[in-house]
Amino acid sequence: MRIIIINGPNLNLLGKREPEVYGHTTFEEYFASLQAEFPSLELHYFQSNIEGEIIDKLHQTGFSFDGIILNAAAYTHTSVGIGDAVKAISTPTVEVHISNTFSRESFRHQSYISPNAKGIIIGFGLESYKLAINSFL
Ligand code: DQA
Numbered sequence: 001m002r003i004i005i006i007n008g009p010n011l012n013l014l015g016k017r018e019p020e021v022y023g024h025t026t027f028e029e030y031f032a033s034l035q036a037e038f039p040s041l042e043l044h045y046f047q048s049n050i051e052g053e054i055i056d057k058l059h060q061t062g063f064s065f066d067g068i069i070l071n072a073a074a075y076t077h078t079s080v081g082i083g084d085a086v087k088a089i090s091t092p093t094v095e096v097h098i099s100n101t102f103s104r105e106s107f108r109h110q111s112y113i114s115p116n117a118k119g120i121i122i123g124f125g126l127e128s129y130k131l132a133i134n135s136f137l
Contacts, residue, residue: 004044008073062089067136083112092118
């Protein structure tokens with residue numbers, strides 16, 4: 001089974017960025033632990049700070065992979081383009097957030113991804129990604 005995690009803007013700074021919100025672990029460290037935990041899965045990881053690159057990656061993987069785990073980060077709340085891309089592809093996409101976006105500022109309560117997601121996992125820290133993997137098994 002091929003699953004890709006796609007992370008959006010500023011998530012390359014995990015571990016350094018607002019650790020009280022996002023924790024002290026880098027995504028590379030966490031991704032290595034996921035690969036160790038799910039050795040039978042082909043897990044891929046892509047991160048970009050650029051909206052169009054995220055859309056391109058959704059197009060590249062969205063007709064061949066078995067699952068997409070998407071944390072579009074701030075673009076979640078602004079990007080009609082990424083929302084449309086999730087709608088356009090056939091691979092089921094699970095929307096993930098590290099923090100509980102509903103307990104934060106009101107602009108984080110809106111998501112252009114959710115209407116077209118298979119499901120949504122929000123607020124469990126980095127473990128949100130593991131829960132998303134399990135949702136595909
Ligand atoms: C986030 C929540 C977003 O509101 C924020 O812009 C992020 C990260 C999360 O995983 O909690 O960058 O997607």
